[in-house]
Amino acid sequence: xxxxxxxxxxxxxxxxxxxxxxxxxxxxxxxxxxxxxxxxxxxxxxxxxxxxxxxxxxxxxxxxxxxxxxxxxxxxxxxxxxxxxxxxxxxxxxxxxxxxxxxxxxxxxxxxxxxxxxxxxxxxxxxxxx
Numbered sequence: 001x002x003x004x005x006x007x008x009x010x011x012x013x014x015x016x017x018x019x020x021x022x023x024x025x026x027x028x029x030x031x032x033x034x035x036x037x038x039x040x041x042x043x044x045x046x047x048x049x050x051x052x053x054x055x056x057x058x059x060x061x062x063x064x065x066x067x068x069x070x071x072x073x074x075x076x077x078x079x080x081x082x083x084x085x086x087x088x089x090x091x092x093x094x095x096x097x098x099x100x101x102x103x104x105x106x107x108x109x110x111x112x113x114x115x116x117x118x119x120x121x122x123x124x125x126x127x128x129x130x
Contacts, residue, residue, distance in 0.1 A: 001009075024030040 025034060
């Protein structure tokens, strides 16, 4: 078979198939098929739209949930750091107060010792002069 014969055969079969499809789609049964197909397509489209909306809402909810957890985590860390700093400040203040009390106690003791030695020296001088 020549190439031109093959082309003519293909065109002929295409015309026959197109005519059969056109005849079928123009018939009441073909119109019902078209209507049912359009209806199924619309249902499928609505289902896809609904699923996309659900997925979008679920994703948004998950993102909000993750965002809230991250915020809570950051707040917890911030509060822990603030508490550690506050406790360290209190500890430093306690140590400083203790050092100040020890220093004042040492000064008082030194004054008592100096006063006692002064009295002893004064007695020795008075006894020596008499």
